[in-house]
Amino acid sequence: MKKLILPAVVFAVGVSMVNGQQLSGAGATFPAPLYQRWAVEYNKQVPSIQVNYQSVGSGAGVKNFLQGVVDFGASDAAMTDEEIADAPRGAVLVPATAGSIVLAYNLPGITNLKLSRAALAGIFLGKITKWNDPAIVGANPGMALPDRPVNVAYRSDGSGTTYVFTQHLSAISPEFDEQIGFDKSVAFPAGIGGKGNEGVTALVKQAPGTIGYVEYGYAEQNGLTVASIENKAGNFIVPTPESGAAALASVELPENLRIWPVDPTTPDAYPITTFTWILLAKKYDDPAKAKALKDFVSYGLTEGQSLSVQLGYIPLPEAVVSRANKALSSVE
Amino acid sequence: MSMAGIEGMHDAVARRWPDFFQWLCRAASLAVVGVLLWIFWEIFQQAAPALDKLGLGFLSGASWQPNRDRYGVLPFLVGTGATALIALLLAFPPGLAIAIFLSEDFLPRPVRQCIRFVVELLAAIPSVVYGLWGIFVVIPIVQSLGTWVSERSGGFPLFAGPAYGNSLLTAGIVLALMVLPTITAISRAALVAVPRVLREGAYALGATRWETILGVILPTAAPGVVAATILALGRAMGETMAVAMLIGNSPRLSASLFAPSGTLASLLANQFGEAEGMQVSALMYAALLLVALTLLVNFGGELVLRYTERRTAGIR
Amino acid sequence: MDKPLTHTTDFFEDGSLESGKMMGRSLVNRLLTALCIVLSFAAMIPLGSILYLVVKNGLPLLSPSVFTSLPPAAGMTGGGFGNAVVGTCIMVGLGLAMSVLPAVLAAIFICEYSPNGRLAGAVRFVAKLLTGIPSIICGVFAFAAVVTVTGEFSALAGGVALAVLMLPTILLTSEQALLGVQKAYREASYGLGATRFQTIFRVVLPDALPAILTGVMLAVARAAGETAPLIFTALFSQFWMSSLMEPTASLSVLIYNFSTMPFEYQVKMAWTASLVLVCLVTAVNVTAQLVFAKKH
Numbered sequence: 001m002k003k004l005i006l007p008a009v010v011f012a013v014g015v016s017m018v019n020g021q022q023l024s025g026a027g028a029t030f031p032a033p034l035y036q037r038w039a040v041e042y043n044k045q046v047p048s049i050q051v052n053y054q055s056v057g058s059g060a061g062v063k064n065f066l067q068g069v070v071d072f073g074a075s076d077a078a079m080t081d082e083e084i085a086d087a088p089r090g091a092v093l094v095p096a097t098a099g100s101i102v103l104a105y106n107l108p109g110i111t112n113l114k115l116s117r118a119a120l121a122g123i124f125l126g127k128i129t130k131w132n133d134p135a136i137v138g139a140n141p142g143m144a145l146p147d148r149p150v151n152v153a154y155r156s157d158g159s160g161t162t163y164v165f166t167q168h169l170s171a172i173s174p175e176f177d178e179q180i181g182f183d184k185s186v187a188f189p190a191g192i193g194g195k196g197n198e199g200v201t202a203l204v205k206q207a208p209g210t211i212g213y214v215e216y217g218y219a220e221q222n223g224l225t226v227a228s229i230e231n232k233a234g235n236f237i238v239p240t241p242e243s244g245a246a247a248l249a250s251v252e253l254p255e256n257l258r259i260w261p262v263d264p265t266t267p268d269a270y271p272i273t274t275f276t277w278i279l280l281a282k283k284y285d286d287p288a289k290a291k292a293l294k295d296f297v298s299y300g301l302t303e304g305q306s307l308s309v310q311l312g313y314i315p316l317p318e319a320v321v322s323r324a325n326k327a328l329s330s331v332e
Numbered sequence: 333m334s335m336a337g338i339e340g341m342h343d344a345v346a347r348r349w350p351d352f353f354q355w356l357c358r359a360a361s362l363a364v365v366g367v368l369l370w371i372f373w374e375i376f377q378q379a380a381p382a383l384d385k386l387g388l389g390f391l392s393g394a395s396w397q398p399n400r401d402r403y404g405v406l407p408f409l410v411g412t413g414a415t416a417l418i419a420l421l422l423a424f425p426p427g428l429a430i431a432i433f434l435s436e437d438f439l440p441r442p443v444r445q446c447i448r449f450v451v452e453l454l455a456a457i458p459s460v461v462y463g464l465w466g467i468f469v470v471i472p473i474v475q476s477l478g479t480w481v482s483e484r485s486g487g488f489p490l491f492a493g494p495a496y497g498n499s500l501l502t503a504g505i506v507l508a509l510m511v512l513p514t515i516t517a518i519s520r521a522a523l524v525a526v527p528r529v530l531r532e533g534a535y536a537l538g539a540t541r542w543e544t545i546l547g548v549i550l551p552t553a554a555p556g557v558v559a560a561t562i563l564a565l566g567r568a569m570g571e572t573m574a575v576a577m578l579i580g581n582s583p584r585l586s587a588s589l590f591a592p593s594g595t596l597a598s599l600l601a602n603q604f605g606e607a608e609g610m611q612v613s614a615l616m617y618a619a620l621l622l623v624a625l626t627l628l629v630n631f632g633g634e635l636v637l638r639y640t641e642r643r644t645a646g647i648r
Numbered sequence: 649m650d651k652p653l654t655h656t657t658d659f660f661e662d663g664s665l666e667s668g669k670m671m672g673r674s675l676v677n678r679l680l681t682a683l684c685i686v687l688s689f690a691a692m693i694p695l696g697s698i699l700y701l702v703v704k705n706g707l708p709l710l711s712p713s714v715f716t717s718l719p720p721a722a723g724m725t726g727g728g729f730g731n732a733v734v735g736t737c738i739m740v741g742l743g744l745a746m747s748v749l750p751a752v753l754a755a756i757f758i759c760e761y762s763p764n765g766r767l768a769g770a771v772r773f774v775a776k777l778l779t780g781i782p783s784i785i786c787g788v789f790a791f792a793a794v795v796t797v798t799g800e801f802s803a804l805a806g807g808v809a810l811a812v813l814m815l816p817t818i819l820l821t822s823e824q825a826l827l828g829v830q831k832a833y834r835e836a837s838y839g840l841g842a843t844r845f846q847t848i849f850r851v852v853l854p855d856a857l858p859a860i861l862t863g864v865m866l867a868v869a870r871a872a873g874e875t876a877p878l879i880f881t882a883l884f885s886q887f888w889m890s891s892l893m894e895p896t897a898s899l900s901v902l903i904y905n906f907s908t909m910p911f912e913y914q915v916k917m918a919w920t921a922s923l924v925l926v927c928l929v930t931a932v933n934v935t936a937q938l939v940f941a942k943k944h
Contacts, residue, residue, distance in 0.1 A: 014673060024895055033721070033910075034721075037721040037722045037724070053886075056880070059608050062608075067796060069801060074588065149774055158602075158603050183398060187400075192592040193580060195576050195577060197582075198907070206467075206475075206497055207496075207497060220910075221910030222910055254585030350844070350845030356753055360757065361754040361767055364750060364771050364774055364819065365767075365770050365774045367778070374788075374789050374793065375785065375788075375789070395835055425689070429687035430688045430691060447692075451694070451929055453699065453926065458701070458872075458873030458899075458922065458925060460875050460907060460922075461698070461702060464918075465698045465701055469694075509691075510700075518824065521825065521859050525827075525828035540677040556824060563820065566779040566780035569782070570780060573904065596782075600788075601784050602785050604880075623777065623785075626780020630780060
């Protein structure tokens with residue numbers, strides 16, 4: 001081992017960058033591919049700034065940010081008022097990107113399934129157990145739905161995705177709200193858990209009859225079939241960047257920029273979408289670090305948005321970007 | 333480390349060095365004990381609120397609902413025990429067989445080296461890769477086999493359907509592979525350590541090869557083999573990543589081998605990163621339990637070890 | 649195993665000249681050998697399958713450039729995992745540096761100096777307990793003990809987590825190795841007038857060294873492949889490391905991260921990294937074996 005280490009160290013030091021600004025961030029898994037891509041692209045533009053973002057989960061992102069072990073955090077579930085009040089360095093929430101949560105399913109031969117609100121809640125309450133249940137058939141007239149058991153796949157790890165998804169289910173089904181409720185990790189009464197979006201993706205791919213909720217990007221990249229979901233206006237909406245953007249445009253951002261489009265009313269809005277936030281301290285000890293951070297996030301809010309669609313995210317609406325930039329300028 | 337340097341030293345120093353070395357060994361021993369206490373203290377400190385609030389109900393509770401602050405760890409306890417047991421049952425016979433192969437002269441030396449090399453490779457494969465492999469290879473097999481068995485078992489609870497690919501059995505099978513190198517390597521060391529004299533004595537009395545192995549070598553090496561099994565059990569219980577990828581992570585109790593389940597370690601892997609407040613504490617409580625379980629297992633193993641040592645004392 | 653060995657010559661009482669009995673015994677002998685072969689090969693099949701998959705899926709992207717370039721970000725292709733190879737070597741090295749000495753010294757203490765003492769009993773007990781601590785707990789512990797104290801995810805924290813993981817494995821295998829040294833050796837050494845210290849260094853340790861190194865190898869192999877302890881401690885990095893006090897890439901975390909990405913290319917890269925990781929550990933093993941071969 002020792003034989004290996006010495007050359008390795010020499011090698012590492014030989015090629016590593018010893019000056020410049022190292023920024024570290026950690027948090028939500030959902031925007032990680034995008035943030036890491038921003039870091040690489042930004043590093044090409046400004047070689048002296050290296051941003052190291054690691055996906056550890058929204059909860060851990062908030063925790064690490066509060067503990068001060070990272071320069072910035074990232075979270076889908078935002079921070080609670082208590083958490084913001086507790087932040088030793090203060091906290092500024094900047095919405096950085098957004099995404100849809102889609103219902104991916106595996107039914108050979110069926111590609112355009114529609115799920116009504118009742119069917120969606122019923123499946124995740126464990127009450128709808130067969131694919132040819134009247135509640136599902138009702139919205140899909142003429143479709144040859146099989147007499148297969150419905151196999152639910154959910155996230156076994158705590159995740160912002162579960163938080164947003166169960167928030168929506170609680171909003172559309174009082175029964176779900178009462179029995180299960182919403183959180184980053186809940187106990188679904190039926191089905192199997194997979195770790196991460198990829199875990200759920202794998203579960204859906206593996207077994208016909210499975211349905212699970214994943215981030216849009218995962219479904220897109222893995223070629224999963226996704227269901228159209230009934231929104232508040234009663235329309236069945238296919239998840240696309242446009243239908244997601246319609247949902248985001250419908251919300252009025254509050255002062256702290258923390259809001260979820262839980263059940264948007266716009267007729268063409270896809271009903272399950274969420275912002276995801278970058279958490280910055282109000283005041284940094286090192287002005288150079290603060291400046292580097294602000295420059296990086298500012299890049300993400302402007303040029304960086306063009307990478308969103310390519311990676312399966314929803315670009316932020318103009319109004320949100322200007323508000324986010326304003327919040328960013330309050331960081332010192 | 334050579335003695336040359338030490339011999340070249342001044343006499344007085346050379347006389348004191350052994351004492352110093354003994355003191356160093358003692359200090360190292362104390363440090364090892366200290367590390368465990370330190371870990372215990374860290375975990376215990378974080379688990380304290382949950383210990384206070386949940387008490388022993390934590391063990392018998394069968395529902396785990398972080399958003400309702402309901403924490404019952406029974407399904408995960410059962411899952412931990414069951415997967416580790418399946419793994420040992422599957423890994424012990426081949427593990428020991430390979431160890432015997434490697435320590436006796438059944439096979440020409442190059443072949444033995446080759447087998448040993450493969451087993452060592454196994455130890456080098458990361459948990460995550462086992463997980464990936466399990467997803468590609470084991471899950472489809474278990475799923476089709478499980479469906480076939482559960483349809484024909486007439487509702488026998490152990491084989492009850494519906495059969496999932498991500499199940500207790502899948503995790504057990506992959507765990508078995510993961511602990512096999514541990515069993516083989518340490519059993520082999522114990523078998524090789526059996527004095528040649530015993531082997532030659534048995535042959536001289538006209539014993540066949542297997543009479544020698546079963547009657548003389550295995551009983552002599554038994555403590556080492558038991559130790560190997562215990563280490564393997566500890567590893568099976570603590571294995572995280574592969575299990576989390578394969579077991580289905582369900583917090584529901586089920587008697588079926590083909591049902592999704594969860595283990596204490598996979599619970600931690602799945603939820604620690606995202607946990608807050610009471611959930612962290614409950615997870616730490618679960619960690620404490622896991623440590624307590626291993627303590628029990630090892631303690632049991634220790635008793636077995638002592639017993640076999642006493643029984644074979646005559647031929648040592 | 650299952651019948652008490654009251655009398656070792658039980659088997660051979662009747663001189664074994666009756667050919668029937670002879671036949672039976674040699675048949676049992678053959679059957680057991682066959683069973684052993686079947687069991688061993690049954691275990692080899694899945695191993696073969698794993699290795700085949702790792703090689704098959706890992707080879708396409710394997711090229712010298714993966715060792716000198718940085719991981720590709722989402723949606724990009726090319727790149728490699730040079731920083732992760734370096735990070736893994738350094739963190740496992742740190743873990744080894746922190747654990748091997750105390751582990752072996754403690755093993756010497758409990759075997760040679762004070763086998764029946766209270767402290768030795770405690771050390772054995774603690775080591776057994778430590779083996780059962782799941783790797784993820786080592787990570788949580790190192791997070792609490794190092795990361796929160798230094799305020800930084802770091803290679804050092806990863807090293808500490810791995811050291812805690814390796815310590816009991818090395819200790820227990822070293823103990824077995826020292827116990828495996830025959831009493832007669834020690835007695836002969838004492839008989840020649842050697843002190844205990846001299847006996848340990850000139851007789852016991854050289855004799856036990858191969859077995860100790862086997863234990864160290866097992867520990868290294870295990871540590872190098874561990875993901876759970878590094879996720880909360882060393883995290884990962886897209887860049888080359890410039891100090892021990894910053895987030896550090898490692899092969900195992902890269903495999904975990906990339907195998908969970910929705911991008912085909914990153915998954916391929918994860919398999920390639922698996923191949924490299926397996927080869928790296930194997931190289932260490934082989935080097936060690938060559939060293940043994942020279943010694944004996």
